[in-house]
Amino acid sequence: MSKKGAVRLAGVGKSFGQTTVLRDVELEIRPGEFFSLLGPSGSGKTTTLRIIAGLEIATEGAVHLDGVDATLLPPGDRDCAMVFQSYALYPHMTVFDNIAFPLKMIRTPPAAIDAAVREAAARVRIDHLLARRPGQLSGGQQQRCALARAIVRKPALFLLDEPLSNLDAKLRVETRVELRRLQRALDVTTVYVTHDQEEAMSMSDRLAIFMDGRIVQIGTPEEVYQKPATVDVAAFLGNPPMNVLPARLAAGEVVIGEARVAAPHLAALGTRDVMLGIRPSEIEIGAGGVAATVTLCELLGDDVIIDLDVGGLLVRAKASGRTRVAEGERVHARFDPDRLHLFDRTSGARIAA
Amino acid sequence: MRPGAARAAMRGAALMVAAGLLLAVWVVPVALTLLTSFKNEKEVLAYPPSVVFEPTIKAYGAVLTGPTNIVPNLMSSLIVAIGTTLLTIVIAVPAAYAFARLRLPGKKPVGFYVLATQLVPPIGLIIPYFLILNRVGWMDSYRGLILIYLTFSLPFAIWLLVSYFEDIPREMEEAALLDRASRWQAFWHVVLPQARGAIAVTVTFVFLNAWNEFLFAVVLGGATVKPVTVAMYNYINTEQTQWAQLSAAALVAMLPVIVLGILAQKHIVSGLSAGAVKGVSRR
Ligand SMILES: Nc1ncnc2c1ncn2[C@@H]1O[C@H](COP(=O)(O)OP(=O)(O)OP(=O)(O)O)[C@@H](O)[C@H]1O
Ligand SMILES: [Mg+2]
Numbered sequence: 149m150s151k152k153g154a155v156r157l158a159g160v161g162k163s164f165g166q167t168t169v170l171r172d173v174e175l176e177i178r179p180g181e182f183f184s185l186l187g188p189s190g191s192g193k194t195t196t197l198r199i200i201a202g203l204e205i206a207t208e209g210a211v212h213l214d215g216v217d218a219t220l221l222p223p224g225d226r227d228c229a230m231v232f233q234s235y236a237l238y239p240h241m242t243v244f245d246n247i248a249f250p251l252k253m254i255r256t257p258p259a260a261i262d263a264a265v266r267e268a269a270a271r272v273r274i275d276h277l278l279a280r281r282p283g284q285l286s287g288g289q290q291q292r293c294a295l296a297r298a299i300v301r302k303p304a305l306f307l308l309d310e311p312l313s314n315l316d317a318k319l320r321v322e323t324r325v326e327l328r329r330l331q332r333a334l335d336v337t338t339v340y341v342t343h344d345q346e347e348a349m350s351m352s353d354r355l356a357i358f359m360d361g362r363i364v365q366i367g368t369p370e371e372v373y374q375k376p377a378t379v380d381v382a383a384f385l386g387n388p389p390m391n392v393l394p395a396r397l398a399a400g401e402v403v404i405g406e407a408r409v410a411a412p413h414l415a416a417l418g419t420r421d422v423m424l425g426i427r428p429s430e431i432e433i434g435a436g437g438v439a440a441t442v443t444l445c446e447l448l449g450d451d452v453i454i455d456l457d458v459g460g461l462l463v464r465a466k467a468s469g470r471t472r473v474a475e476g477e478r479v480h481a482r483f484d485p486d487r488l489h490l491f492d493r494t495s496g497a498r499i500a501a
Numbered sequence: 502m503r504p505g506a507a508r509a510a511m512r513g514a515a516l517m518v519a520a521g522l523l524l525a526v527w528v529v530p531v532a533l534t535l536l537t538s539f540k541n542e543k544e545v546l547a548y549p550p551s552v553v554f555e556p557t558i559k560a561y562g563a564v565l566t567g568p569t570n571i572v573p574n575l576m577s578s579l580i581v582a583i584g585t586t587l588l589t590i591v592i593a594v595p596a597a598y599a600f601a602r603l604r605l606p607g608k609k610p611v612g613f614y615v616l617a618t619q620l621v622p623p624i625g626l627i628i629p630y631f632l633i634l635n636r637v638g639w640m641d642s643y644r645g646l647i648l649i650y651l652t653f654s655l656p657f658a659i660w661l662l663v664s665y666f667e668d669i670p671r672e673m674e675e676a677a678l679l680d681r682a683s684r685w686q687a688f689w690h691v692v693l694p695q696a697r698g699a700i701a702v703t704v705t706f707v708f709l710n711a712w713n714e715f716l717f718a719v720v721l722g723g724a725t726v727k728p729v730t731v732a733m734y735n736y737i738n739t740e741q742t743q744w745a746q747l748s749a750a751a752l753v754a755m756l757p758v759i760v761l762g763i764l765a766q767k768h769i770v771s772g773l774s775a776g777a778v779k780g781v782s783r784r
Contacts, residue, residue, distance in 0.1 A: 203675050224681040236672040240694040249690070250680035301680070 151179035152227075152304035153337025154214050155200055161208030162195055169195055170361045173209070177339060182331050184340045184348040187358030188384065193341040194233075196358070197307050200339060202226050214304070228305035229298035233313060235290050237282035243269070243293050244278040250301040268300040271330065288319050295327075299334060306331070306338040312347065324351060345385050349373065357381050375489075379496040382425045382489055388453060390489065391431075391463050395424035402488065405459030407438035411485040422499065425489035428453065428466035433473060437482030442473050456481055531755075538748035545744040560745035564753060571750050574732035579757070580643055581718075581728055582711040585650040589658045589707045590700065596655075597662035598688065602671070612663075615656040623653070627720055634721055641723030649717055654707045661706070665699035666692065701768035708761055712754075729754045 155177040162170040170192045177183045185193040198204040199211060202223035210219045218226055229250070237246050247265045256264070269275040272292040274285075282290055291311060298306060311327070312320045328351050331338050342348050348355050349369040357365045357372060365377040376382035382390045396403040400415035402424060433454060440463065444455035452471055456463045458481065465481060473479060490499040537545060539556035564571055599605065600612060630649050631640075639645030669692055677687035715730040722731060729750070736747040 201675075201679060203678070223675070223678045224683070226679075228679065230676065230679050232672045232676060234670060234672055236670060236676040238673060238677075238691055249677070249682075253677075253681040253686065297676075297680075 151335075151337075152214055153177075153179050153306075154212075155305065155337070155339065156212040157196070157200070157206075157209065158212065159209035160196070160199060160206045160211065162192075162199060162204060163207050168361065170199075170206075171208075173363055175356060175363065175366070177337060179337050180335055181353045182328065182338045182340065182351060184342060184352040184355035185358060186342055186345060186348040186355050189343055191358035192361040193343070193358050194309055197230075197309055197339060197341050200305070201228055201230050201307055226305070227303050228307055229301060229303040230307040231291075231294045231298050231309065231311045233310045235282075235294040235314075237290060237293055237297075239282050241281070242278065243274065243280050243282070243285070246282065246293055247278075247296045247300050250297060254301070264300050265296075268296040271299065271333075272296050272326075287314050287316075288323070291315060291323070295330075299330070299336075302334070302336075304337065306334075306336045307341075308338065309341045310343070311340075312342075313344075320347075327351070346387060349385070357384070359384075375498065376425070377498050379423050379425065379491040382491070386427055388428050388464050388466065390425045390427050392491075393424045393426075393458075393461050393463065394421070394493070396421055397490070402483075402485075404438070405461060407459055409438065409483045409485055409488075411488060413485070414488075414490070417490070417499065421493040423491040423493055423496065425491060426463075426483050426487060428464045430484040430487040431456075431463065431465035432482040432484070433465055433467055433471060433479050437480045440479055440481045442475055442477045442479055445473060445475060534748045534751055537744055538752055540745050542743075542745065560743075560749040561753075563743075563746050564749045569735045569746075571729055571732050571735070571753065574727050574729040575754070575757075577722075577726055577732075578712055578728040578730070578754070581646055581650065581714075581726070582708050582757075584643065584647045585654055585711040586704055586708045588647065588651055589654040590704060592651075593655055593658035593662055593703070594693075594696075594700065597659045598666050598692065600659065600663045601666035602674075615659055618652070618656045619660070623716060626652075627717065630717070631720060640721060641725050643726055646718065646721055646726050649721060650711050650714065654710065657710075658703045658707055661703050662696070662699055665696050669695050698769050701765045705761060705765040705769075709758060712758055 155175070157173050157175040160170060160173040160175075161168065173192075173196060175196075185196055187193050195204060199206050200213075202218070202221055202225075206219060210217055212218060213221075213226055213228075238249065241249070244265055247268055248261050251261045251264055265278070266275060269278060272295050274289055274292045274296060277285060277289060277293075282293060285293060291314065294311070298308075308327075312323055315323060324347060340348070340351065352369055354366065354368050355372065356363045357377075359378075359380050365372050365381050367375075372381060373385055376385060376390070379392055383392050393404055396419075397414060397417050398419045400410065400412040402409045402411050402414065404424060438458055440456040440458045442454055443457050443462075446453040446455075447469060450469050451466050452469050454465045454467060454471070454473060456465055456479070463481065491497060492499055533550075536550075536552070538560050539558065540551075540554060541557050541559065544551050544554045563569070600608065605611075634640045634645045634649070639648070673691050673695075674687045677691045678684070682690065712728075713730065714728070718726070718728045719731045722728065733747060733750050733754070736743040736750060
């Protein structure tokens, strides 16, 4: 199968009048990839997706689709299908007609339309609802209908804008798996917008992290999780996110307020002010280490999230649910010295360690 | 009975009474006209008005087939009203859509101008319009009267339709565009069907206004263009008023409006329920 759906954004920027919402976006999405655009609300993910779709025109830079400059190409000529956050189903048409619409627009013969619509609907398990109108569907069924409409034409590129955000938590997790399976089965390049890091981490081949209209990091879920490029990415990923504390490197030790953590392997970095990052799961309670006071325990079933007061700083630890600590108790917290992340105090950039 | 239920029942009854009173204001004159139209000349003038009498359809005969029948005038009214309505819709729908969607320079001032024309009292325009039509030689012509009606109906229709178009999410059209629809196809298949109710409302109002119009028709019309509102005066003259004929003519003139109301009602209701569906799929 010839793979289609390569996307390249070269120095893309976008301004609406005076306000610049995207800057210097450099992105390369490979054919067949499941690629996520992840970032907090307002960071420019939807705008980027709409630029790929041709619904917005980039004010800077260029968009290449399968090696062709598509910067000014109208949406209909890009061979991409999109699922909007609002689904944008046509309320006056039945589910069948909604799904058939893209095929009608390319003048598919009626018999072929019928077969294709039934196949697409069956893939997302709404083939029993074809006669209904969107208003008579549940949120999950509407979402499937929008998916079916997008896949029916077998586009080269599949664009999804927070397609799961209107579903309840349980359905969201189920659909996540299904969506990923569907993407594998269809083998179609997919650009997936989400602000839910768990979604992006679990589904993507690679992802780009957006902050304030810029891409701050691109990589596999593992890379961005293990080596966050900036302090903002570090604080954005993980549940609960990484602890970020002002600290000082001095002679092979990390000094956090009064507390000291021995880290001889960092001695080469000299003496300097840094931001220290440590994941809650890399903090061990009770086995020596810095003195801390438990301020809050939050049991989440298998795990417990323990809020610690370390010399006036809030530090979260994640431990096994069997850990018995009481609020107000004095404990010791051991920071795994090999799992410390260091960031420049002023720029927030990762310091190679 | 629970106190809440009693209060609800009371409220229901009060609403019914209020609605009944309001309805009476509209129904009583029509009912009286209906009675009068079936009376003969003597009973018409009887005082107190007779309620029990031998009905006759003589008045209807005179109005529909007599020497002063209003059939040509009904035709005249139909031409003016249908012409005005069709032209209004054909122009106002795309105009309103453009106002609602496109990023046009000067959209605000033009929008204000459209609305401002609705604030000018018609009586103030009648002499200028008379002079203009006279100058271009369109007095007593259908194109003349329709043109004048358009100056009122178009701004009104555009203003009414814009808000409906603005309520249709842009994303629906964008989805259509991505699925290879042309701008025109997106409008035709996605936007227009959802605006059906709004268009039905607009048609009803514009037709009604054109059909009922009297002031401009009497001044700018004449022998060729003489709508039924003007022709009604055939039955009022200095010596006497032919009440039965006048009533019959009035009722006949009401018929097309009633038919339109019934036809449009279905579409208006379906337009409303389509709106409800739309709400579900919006974020
Ligand atoms: N048409 C527009 N005109 C002006 N500003 C806009 C427009 N569209 C988006 N913006 C601005 O651009 C920024 C990025 O918007 P965008 O919709 O891309 O964010 P997002 O990352 O998708 O956020 P969310 O997760 O909330 O959907 C926001 O600050 C938004 O206000
Ligand atoms: Mg968005």
